[in-house]
Amino acid sequence: MPALSLDSRIADAVAKVSADRLRAIDTRLVAFGTRNGYSETSNNPKRGVYAARAWLAAQFREIGKSSGGRLTVDYDTYVQPKNDRIVRDVEISSVIATLKGDDPQRGLVIVSSHFDDCNSKCTDPTLDAPGADDNGSAVSAVLEVARVLAPLHFPATIVFICFDGEDLGLLGSANYAKSLKDRGAKVEADVNNDIVGASTGRDGRQWPNDVRLFSEALPKDAALRRVNQIGSENDSPSRELARAFKEIGTAYVPAMNVNLIWRTDRFLRGGDQQSFTDQGFPGTRYVEQSENYEHQHQTLRVENGIEYGDLIKFIDFDYLARVTQLNVADVATLAVAPPAPDASLLTRALGYDTTLEWKPAPGAASYEIVWRATFEPLWTHARNVGNVTTFTFKNVSKDDSIFGVRAVDAAGHKGPAAYPQPVR
Numbered sequence: 001m002p003a004l005s006l007d008s009r010i011a012d013a014v015a016k017v018s019a020d021r022l023r024a025i026d027t028r029l030v031a032f033g034t035r036n037g038y039s040e041t042s043n044n045p046k047r048g049v050y051a052a053r054a055w056l057a058a059q060f061r062e063i064g065k066s067s068g069g070r071l072t073v074d075y076d077t078y079v080q081p082k083n084d085r086i087v088r089d090v091e092i093s094s095v096i097a098t099l100k101g102d103d104p105q106r107g108l109v110i111v112s113s114h115f116d117d118c119n120s121k122c123t124d125p126t127l128d129a130p131g132a133d134d135n136g137s138a139v140s141a142v143l144e145v146a147r148v149l150a151p152l153h154f155p156a157t158i159v160f161i162c163f164d165g166e167d168l169g170l171l172g173s174a175n176y177a178k179s180l181k182d183r184g185a186k187v188e189a190d191v192n193n194d195i196v197g198a199s200t201g202r203d204g205r206q207w208p209n210d211v212r213l214f215s216e217a218l219p220k221d222a223a224l225r226r227v228n229q230i231g232s233e234n235d236s237p238s239r240e241l242a243r244a245f246k247e248i249g250t251a252y253v254p255a256m257n258v259n260l261i262w263r264t265d266r267f268l269r270g271g272d273q274q275s276f277t278d279q280g281f282p283g284t285r286y287v288e289q290s291e292n293y294e295h296q297h298q299t300l301r302v303e304n305g306i307e308y309g310d311l312i313k314f315i316d317f318d319y320l321a322r323v324t325q326l327n328v329a330d331v332a333t334l335a336v337a338p339p340a341p342d343a344s345l346l347t348r349a350l351g352y353d354t355t356l357e358w359k360p361a362p363g364a365a366s367y368e369i370v371w372r373a374t375f376e377p378l379w380t381h382a383r384n385v386g387n388v389t390t391f392t393f394k395n396v397s398k399d400d401s402i403f404g405v406r407a408v409d410a411a412g413h414k415g416p417a418a419y420p421q422p423v424r
């Protein structure tokens, strides 16, 4: 694949990310003592999840001053009733900042985190739960992405989110993603971040230049028999996003290795991106390369000489800055490039050629067809076919390759590829 050409406006935004600012934000979040979901009833303005919520909203409002009135800040609030897992009715309230895009045809590009946290007991709102890495790290990243992008104009609307209730079971994100689905919103991507601040693993190995990017194999309504027939098991919209993010990350933050993990989340575990994929929206998750479980969901203590707890001192803010830079590049590129087109592969007759068709994508000036052998993980070939909505490859068989179509704007920004669905 040819390397992406850099957009100087995006590269400038990437360069503005500040490790010092990330440290200041995360330190402030930890100072709320706990952000446990059940601390919402505390009226203490200095402690608890709602004190943190008010502070986050104020930060977004401050950031919004650079947007010329285009950034708005809301809470997404509901009461989660008691159930097998939830010990009492609990109010869940996420902080949502929306930077209105310039093109009403475009959908939403979401960058998300969660600001609630836990110590060893997720039902305990009394003891401290610093949550510096899980997930103060990602909340800091999302605020910093908002700060560097808020002054800029994009065709798509960008939504910066700090979810509540993740540790109680993805509650805030589930409520918000469902509301997007119910109102017919077009979600182009959820770029989720959860545990992205530490570069040293439990075994002491350092991973300052590596981050994992998780993406699901199949959309939830995939027809498995059809997937087997056409070999589309590795080309869900979420996975095409992950491929795009690897390409974008390599171009804009070459110091980082974006390690694609082809799994919805860590083994049998979860994150807020799944609330989006559950609604049929594409989503991915960044996670640091090597987690240290002694620093996650732990009540502060020392046992057998081991210090347990999710503390600021275990965060590598230069590393967090690089992960934040990846987010800036991903989100800005998605928001400026045209979205994935609605593409089809024609199967009307047997033949030795391959014909693709697609609907025009908003903002597209031309289209690029990408392809690879069926056993290859990443696109190996690309060809710009101009401003057309159909193209026939002579003597290239659909039996032997996987194709994708992506839209390119006049300045050369490339959106994520769309897997062409077979039509007669």
Ligand SMILES: [Zn+2]
Binding pocket: 114, 134, 135, 166, 194, 195
């Ligand atoms: Zn988390």
